[in-house]
Amino acid sequence: MQLTIATWNINSVRLRIDNLARLIAEASPDVIALQEIKCPDEAYPRAAIAALGYPHQYARGMKGYNGVAILSRLPFTATHGLDWCERQDCRHAAVKLAGGIELHNFYVPAGGDRPDPAANDKFAHKLRFLEELAAWSKAERAPRQRRILVGDLNVAPLPNDVWSHKALLDVVCHTPGEVDRLNALQEAESWVDALREFYPPEQKLFTWWSYRAQDWRASDRGRRLDHIWVTPALRGQLRAARVCKDARDWRQPSDHVPVVVTLEV
């Protein structure tokens, strides 16, 4: 069977429930991983999402910030959420899908403005978060394991994952320190970057455009911050991948757009 998975930093699930409906209409994902839902569990719109065809939901939210959720048309058999950097800030949710495929949804800290861990606690937190992810992945590694890691990783690792490699070398999300740590995470479990299996690294590819641009499409100063990775056991099962760029022009858009892959499982 085909399994389509979407990941999206929705930047408030309550505000953008209609945009979620539109993603569902246009991409028909079986499973949707959301980041920055920005609501506590008691305010999470469970019934509205069930009505969109996703009765199986696992959400970890908090007031105002962060928060992740996994929505599914198909049942999942287990759920868990881990804490990182000794904080309870709702940046991870995991489920086990049919066939034993594990799906992990992450929201990596953005890291603030200054890329200096000594002067910026938020950047130090981001670096440490990425280090903990690498250690976790290395410990979890197992041969032939079928796992999927998605989310807003808040790092654009390749030169063509940003509008200007040179201009962003000292900008948070593309600094060598962040890229090195993301690469260490990727190597920990030999994760395959599913999007780059379909869009060659020579090609610019972005999933986020700042709200601050006057005309985001014209200036096109984007970054690829949202990722879908699969373990080597699933590489041969990848069938399609795409970035829903048009979502950036939907009414009251998120600054991130959905990323979607289809696997044969």
Add this chain to the structure above:
DNA sequence: ATGGTTGCCGTGCAA
């Protein structure tokens, strides 16, 4: 070099 916008919450903070 600077400022630009958005969401949540409450008139600041994080992104």
